[in-house]
Amino acid sequence: MRIGVFVCHCGSNIAGTVDCAKVAEIAKNFPDVVYADDPMYTCAEPGQAAIEAAIHEHKLDGVVVASCSPRMHEATFRRTVERAGLNRYMFEMANIREHVSWIGKEQQANTNKSAELVEIAVAKLRNNRPLAAKTFDVTKKTLIVGGGVAGIQAALDCAEGGIPVILVERESTIGGKMAKLDKTFPTVDCSACILGPKMVDVAQHPGITLYACAEIEEVSGYVGNFSVKIRKRATYIDWEKCTGCGACSEKCPSKKTPDVFNEFTGTTTAINIPFPQAIPKKAVINAQYCRQFTKGKCGVCAKVCPAGAIDYAMQDSFVTEEVGCIIAATGYELMDWTIYQEYGGGRYPDVITSLQYERLLSASGPTGGHIVRPSDGREPQTIVFIQCVGSRDNSIGRPYCSGFCCMYTAKQAILTKDHLPQSRSYVFYMDIRTPGKMYDEFSRRAVEEYGVEYIRGRVSAVYPDGLGRYVVMGADTLLGEPVEIRADMVVLAVGIEAAKNAPALAEKLRISYDKYGFFMESHVKLKPVETNTAGVFLAGVCQGAKDIPASVAQGSAAAAKALALFARDKLENDPQTAQVDARRCVGCGKCIRCCPFGAITETEIRNEKKAQVIETVCQGCGLCTSTCPQGAVQLSHATDNQILAEVNALCR
Amino acid sequence: MSAIRFATPDGLPAFLARLSENSRILAPAVKPAGKRSVIFEDWHEGMPVILEKATVPPKDAVLPQCETLFTYKKSKNPDNREDVALCLENRAEARPTVIFACRPCDARGFAVLDRPYLKGPFADPYYKAKRANLTVITITCASGCNTCFCHWVGGGPSSPEGSDILMTEIDGGFVLQSMTEAGEKLLESAGLDDGREVFAKAEAARKTAWASLASAPAIKTAPQCIAALFDNEQFWQEHTEACLSCGACTYFCPTCYCFNITDEGDAFDEKGGRRLRSWDNCMSSLFTREASGHNPRTQKALRMRNRIAHKFSTYPENWGAFSCNGCGRCISGCPVCLDIRAVVLNAIAAAASEA
């Protein structure tokens, strides 16, 4: 081979602690190295041009760049060598910045280490082979997990862009958390009025297939060709027949079923449609409370259903969809605030969550929009809002800010004043975080126009005073004093957490999640919608706390990513895939067993069973290579011989 | 006129010590284990003198398990990195070596090796150097053994072929008789007592040994018979079914001399590249696998045919003697007790019936 080595100064980033010229000089003695140089900025336009020129001038057939991390510029330099006519895989990088110059100050040790890293790279490069990508067909269809506002937006945008959409929703209706809200900040317009039409669009759009009461069971495949098995939970209603007339829930005798949609602020019937605007507007039986299931007899709904849609024998069913990309929009849940024993741990009926309060405010809620105390149905006069319950609290492992609580608390305090003009509202806060258009103005209105008392400090404890009210023990740190309020009702701005089975879904999608269960984007700033798994995108709070406008924006962004992906008819694979040497293969199938992607199948060559890699499915992990005892499967670009060359260069 | 000397058992260590002043001594050493083995090892003072037949023959002395033929280094011209100089360093090394207490069959092995390595159109310089520096002291066998068959193939318990000195145990000691000039020279300076008086006892012992052997079947026709069976795959398959293809038989055969050549290391490395010659094994599929992947002998039966034919047919055709010398190690050491004698006899019988 004829190898050229370029040892980058990176200004003073590398040259500050590494003698780059000396590294280049040492590199000249490495086998097959015919050219070495130490440019100032290799990645800059002149640096790249110099590589191209050297390839031509010195007839190089392999290039090593010693500079920053390959995670930074490998793609850049691969394009560079390709421009000069080399295969992009005839290139290796030595990371002498992040792994050398930035982590140590001793020049001699750093120079020596850099030279060795170049030596490893040369050793590997001498074993490299040109690789070529394969093209494959794309299934132009998007699957969206979660029908909250982010998922709805993504679905509508994709469908409008001409891409068929499969929308999978865990609950019996789409709408997510937003459907439970009364009004939305900062405009205080009705949540149902702005979300409702979008939900109807989803139902009516011919390009959107909606599976409600459904969850992702299995995901296989890869970008362009995912195969997703969906579990449709038994609803005990044949939705093909159900007209959503509601006759069943009118007659249902099990009226003490907890009302999930209303956040348990009231009860409902065992068979019900969660709310009038539900999409799909279909009934579901809660088998835990339905007498037909608990007692074995009842059957009232089956008798009254005019469509004959009731099917007590229904089982979960499965459907498999082939799609080209997946958008995860699984949203959030409120954390279990009852771990706060100092707020009663859920034992005090008038200490409620903000989302429950939202249902009390809502005209379609259990109280018809009247604010009353759950304990005795009386109108509260003094209401205390406590912010950051379960947010920014290291002691329970939730150091993050939930993002939108400051705004909705201001909104709820304003609405409270609208509903109960005589009432007094207090908001305990640590910081007011309102970085949005018209946001801070909105929260100021709560103080200036609605007379909400903002008290800067946390609440240490809430307890009943024995006389029907609650003692709220707080501090006003601006005043420098502890304060106490006798309240009729306490509303907790409970922090958010990722949806309960988000980690399980992440594992199925092969994407990462942070330690709180929020999905990891590819790059915090520059790739906030992509994940590390090609073809899987994120939208909404599943990626991190955000409010409705941001969720909608990210839904659209995810849809744009899907549309961009499908703008091409064929995709190219990464040629760093496993290859089977059929002669070496004994057909034991160990690689097939281990492959996380099902990318290896069994084939027959001259009556002998052999393994075969489906190159477009292979993701290049190399597990098969380390599994195969006879070394018959080799991962291109990380073959045994390539890694052995590196080991040998280091250890002798 | 050969030199004849006598040594008492107690005198042997001193004898060896004296030899070791100028030479490397390879003598049998016992390796205790669940399965005990006897290996030729560098002998030095203080080690016991073992006279048992070794598990592995002393072939290694002239044909090492792996030897570095030469090393090669590349260096770049500092002024022009494309100008690369190659430097070879020959590693043919030959220290004066004495093999002590091998058996006549082992010694005959050297005679078998000598033909292709020295007597063909090209002499192998590495082998030649080692062989020229080798002196072989052979202890004659006192009896036959269940797996030995040296007398079938032209040898015997006191066959002198390949030996420089024959050593025979008699009451109270050993008679050492030089068979070559080198042997004579060695014995003359060995500081041993004269043995001419007791030489008759040695001759008697050798005769007794001969007499103890069961009579050998006639296998003179083996070369033709085996050649005749070349295309009889069924014959070879039947006789190879139990074979594991391990080739252990070839590794402790005193006459197997096939080798493989590989290059290791990097020419630019400090240690340089090494050209290695190592034992190869015709019972392995790898032996005949071509670079293209094609293999003319994929079946172990064909490989077995090759091994048997080489020993009893093709080698005799080329060199006029069997290349098997009947040491029987391939029988006693085979993990599944394959018997080369049976194959040869069956081949003669099968050829007869075919004819």
Next chain:
Amino acid sequence: MPVMKDKELRIVGFLCNWCSYGGADTAGVARAEQPTDLRIIRVPCSGRVDPLFIVKALLSGADGVLVSGCHPRDCHYSSGNFYARRRLEVLKHFLPALGIDNARFEYTWVSASEGQRWQQVVTAFTRRIHTLGAAPGFEDAPLLMKTADMAPAPLRPLGTGKNAPLESLKQAIKEKLPDLACVIGWKQGYDDAHTTPLFAKKPEDVDELVWGPLNAANLAVYLPLFKGKKVGIVVKGCDSRSVVELLQENLVAREDVTIFALPCEGTLDMGRVNEKLGRYNVVGGIAHGATNITITTDGQEHDFSMAEYAQNKCRGCTEPEAVLSDVRMGDSPLVQGEAPVPQELALLDAMNLDERRSFWRTQMERCLRCYACRNACPMCVCRDYCISDSRDPHWMTQEAGVTQKLFFQTIHALHLAGRCTGCGECQRACPVGIPILGLRQHIARTVGELFDNYRAGIDPAAVPPLLGYEVEERNIREREWK
């Protein structure tokens, strides 16, 4: 602490591209100072790190090897690190069997965001390696010859199987023979005192079948050669485990193999039998007692009691009867007690790391690299394509040094992890009697300890431990970096 005070040592790191390499980058971006000894090799996934790379590095002069991947559950390839965790943990346990301090090898999980953790890991590991100092080699270890002690009492009475219903078995084989290409068994070898495999194709061949303590060879080794053909095989209990393992690994189809089984009363250690028989011309006869056999050579009688001359493995045997069979005859023997530590393993256990290096150097010097151990192993299914003699991949050289030889034994042992049934054919086949079975026993014990007492070759439907994983491993704990 930029550089350790003493001279740099050779530390090799294998880092997965997605998490740990990124974590090391993050540490660099944060200018987190680290010792300079480590050299990082980037691999796609920790699952790509064949444990053999680590052994190769350690045998070739590395003083420490560090593997780092994504945290469990966070693997970019979803499960690569789960497999890695099992394999690397097995290696971690295995290294001391060779005499290598396993503190020289560590694996851990560092995510791309954990720059600080990476700094901590590198610093702690480098400090650890400096505390251990440069790794000692094998080639210059002082010689140390040791042999295993006598085996303990067997778990069942050993015998010669003289009362086994051999004739009924022959009859049963003859009945099935028309449907089979052949039935593999044993017949008399070159003399009465040795047996050799029998490949019975005709009814009269079946009459040659013998049963008894001379049937040491494990015939399961031949089964893969008949792949696709219907064959019968006569098995001892231990052999049946090899058959089960072959079935489990798809190397033999269940419908293609008919298993004939008799209860085994033990087999002789032919190495010691031959040693006692010494040099002889002819076998005059062999007589089977209930618990001993008498071999007459050149007119002299030699008595071999099974209690004394049985193979070591027979004493600890808990499966004298086939674990899987189609035709089974004879009475079930009673096995009492727990299997003791096998002798070869006990021998290793009794040595410290320095002694083990010396031991292996001493033993390995006489290895001929004939690979009879490999070819006799029923689980060595690579056969003609063993990586020990290939150039691509090029794991080994032809050099005759101790490290090359020991590296081959490591390849064999690691490839057998979770698959070795302890049949001992490797050691039995070794023409120069190297006690290599100890390495396989060591790894089998580790597999049992880590994976719920898993034993290879018991259940054809089991998932071999190293081809599976648990998200939460019960017996593998991540070690802390403190």
Next chain:
Amino acid sequence: MKNATDMSQRHDSGFTVEVGAQSGQKLSACYQCGNCTAGCPASFVYDRQVNQIMRGVQLGMKDEVLDSRAIWLCLSCSTCSLRCPNNIDVAAVMETLRHMARKENRVAVGNVEKFWFSFLNTVRAFGRSWEIGTMALYMMRSLRLFTDLDLAPEALKKQKLGFKPHVVAQGGASSVTRIFKRYKERAEREGVRP
């Protein structure tokens, strides 16, 4: 009128580090939510609230902190530590400050310390505490002769208080005395206030 605090002058970072080291707490984790103050049962008698003390420590305002009454009136009930969202053991910080103040002989609420010593003196003498003895000593020390006089009749009537101290048997009392003696000697040797 008070001038603005000159932060650059005020900041005694050594003090901050010392408090952190002695208490074992990460003081920079405090983000001034005020939960400690909100939960503190004694806050109403404090001159500076707990969160202000924490702030003072963060800023290195040694004099303000060590001269505060609050650190003497802290009840050691640990409510602050329990409620702190940042896992700071605030009670440990308060105790550390008390120790530091004592060692520098800055005792803002003398009576508290006098009471402690009265209590400990009876322990030193008898190995166990003796309530009447404690009270007597305290009244003498604090010159508050009427302390709890209102309770005396009831307490005496109910025989709540023993007129005789409980002395530890088996030489235990002298063993305890020796503990105090060694403690005092060591403190003097190390130059701190015992």
Next chain:
Amino acid sequence: MNYAYYPGCSAKGSSADYEKSTQAVCAVLGMNLVEIPGWNCCGSTPAHAVDTELSAALCSRNLDIAAQQGVEKLLTPCPSCLSNLRHTAKRMENPQFRARVDELLDNPAAPDFPGVTSVMQGMAAHCDANGIASFIRKDLGQLTLAPYYGCLMSRPADIMDFGDPENPTLMECLLAACGAKVLDFPLKTACCGASYGIPERTMTARLSARILRLATDMKADAIVAACPLCQMNLDLRQPQAAKEADAIFAMPVLYFTQIMGLAFGLSPDTLGLEKLRVSASALLDKLEPAPSISKTPVEGGQSCE
């Protein structure tokens, strides 16, 4: 069954009734409390407020005695003693700290100390709720009780290991097992003012008043305490609290052992009820003989642990 026992100084003085009732109730339960010989004061709050090492030396001496006796588990009724002993055991795990403490002691302390636990937890471990119910001789069904642990019993959580530090429920479990109605008393772990009754009377009075006020408003028949100091503040100092709060309290404050004793049919005298400042006679009037010796299992748990 014998249990090693550390009574604490107040048992020998101001809380003799706690001691008396503890001994009596434990005797009924089959727990024989054996004082470790030659124990000394743990130093209480003053010792650790003055110096941690001094406090640890005083506690270590006691733990050492117990260790020398071969004790595995040491019981103490007093939360303050418990807290000091447990803190010391934890701190002594630090070798440097231990060395400093050893300097103060006659002999270096034993390397391993026995575990220390409260009498209340000891009872729960000894006897499950059904077991306790089997000793009931009086029906407490008419009593509404406010359980009060004080601040030390459950805090800090990692040292004290007493359930949820905000909401311990062990006492509720015991009292319910005895048949009483138990309030969910929100101030159960609030501070009563501790020993500041002497140097800072108003503080303690106000804190105690808060607790008494809530118990009164919640219509408790009595507050049930587990700490000698708390009981003294709430009972003996009740007039001071009332004065401070400008209220009138008549809230009996009993030890939980006294309540248990009443349920077990022990005489007021045996339980030292005469030592209460606020008379418990109203309580005694509400007791009725148990309808039958209750053998019915108590709902909701076999064990209070």
